[in-house]
Amino acid sequence: MGKLSDKIAIVTGAGQGIGRAIAEKMAAEGATVVVTDINEATAKETAGTIGGGAVGIRTDVTSRESVNAMVDQVLAQFGRIDVLVNNAGWDKASPFVDSDPADWDRVIQINLYGVLNTSKAVLPVMAEQGFGSVVNLASDAGRVGSSGEAVYSAAKGGVIAFTKATAREMARHKVNANCVCPGPTDTALFASMGGDNPRLREALTKAIPFRRLADPSDLANAVAFFASDEAAYITGQTVSVSGGLTMS
Numbered sequence: 001m002g003k004l005s006d007k008i009a010i011v012t013g014a015g016q017g018i019g020r021a022i023a024e025k026m027a028a029e030g031a032t033v034v035v036t037d038i039n040e041a042t043a044k045e046t047a048g049t050i051g052g053g054a055v056g057i058r059t060d061v062t063s064r065e066s067v068n069a070m071v072d073q074v075l076a077q078f079g080r081i082d083v084l085v086n087n088a089g090w091d092k093a094s095p096f097v098d099s100d101p102a103d104w105d106r107v108i109q110i111n112l113y114g115v116l117n118t119s120k121a122v123l124p125v126m127a128e129q130g131f132g133s134v135v136n137l138a139s140d141a142g143r144v145g146s147s148g149e150a151v152y153s154a155a156k157g158g159v160i161a162f163t164k165a166t167a168r169e170m171a172r173h174k175v176n177a178n179c180v181c182p183g184p185t186d187t188a189l190f191a192s193m194g195g196d197n198p199r200l201r202e203a204l205t206k207a208i209p210f211r212r213l214a215d216p217s218d219l220a221n222a223v224a225f226f227a228s229d230e231a232a233y234i235t236g237q238t239v240s241v242s243g244g245l246t247m248s
Helices: 016-028 040-050 064-078 100-127 150-173 188-195 199-205 214-227
Strands: 008-011 030-036 055-058 083-086 134-139 175-182 237-243
Touching: 008 064, 016 030, 016 040, 016 083, 016 214, 030 040, 030 064, 030 175, 040 055, 055 064, 064 100, 064 188, 083 214, 100 134, 100 150, 100 175, 100 214, 134 214, 134 237, 150 175, 150 237, 214 237
Parallel strands: 008 030, 008 083, 030 055, 083 134, 134 175, 175 237
Antiparallel strands: none
């Protein structure tokens, strides 16, 4: 019996990277995972790979209509939602003074509005149930800032604050909400933002006390704990999974 046995868990942006690792870990711990991603093919492929009754649903977290349709489908099929993991994210690195305002909109829509949209659809369901767990993926960029990621840092800082506020509001319904902040993680997104540059990679690795980038499974382990009943008395907390790069 895994620590997420019989739980119905939605994971956004779970077609690849950290989200896929979270979906895999949750399935391994006994959850039935709803794998959502803007890429329907990767969502369905991930769901098919992890098994355990997992389903893949194309969802655009920037669209309330798309999110609402996904949540309606989950409720029709499973009758409840035990866990929501807001993982979907995107960034494009550049100094703020050189940035394109069109990219600001996309960064904020995906990273911040995505969390608002899914929370707006799922929190009332959890309140009515009288149970539930939300895990929001922010970033250490939202805690300490990150050069070349100013708008992303702002959006992720918003996610951290939103997590704390919803944790306060939802506590009377026995619903908890916590925030996991990845540090530099070995993913395709990281590579696309310069992480495939050996010099940058080496400099980052030297700055991390554990002397390695995070593996997506490192994040998945923390998320699975917060999603489980073992974390039932923990809410409104922000934890960095960064190998000691940031400490507070």
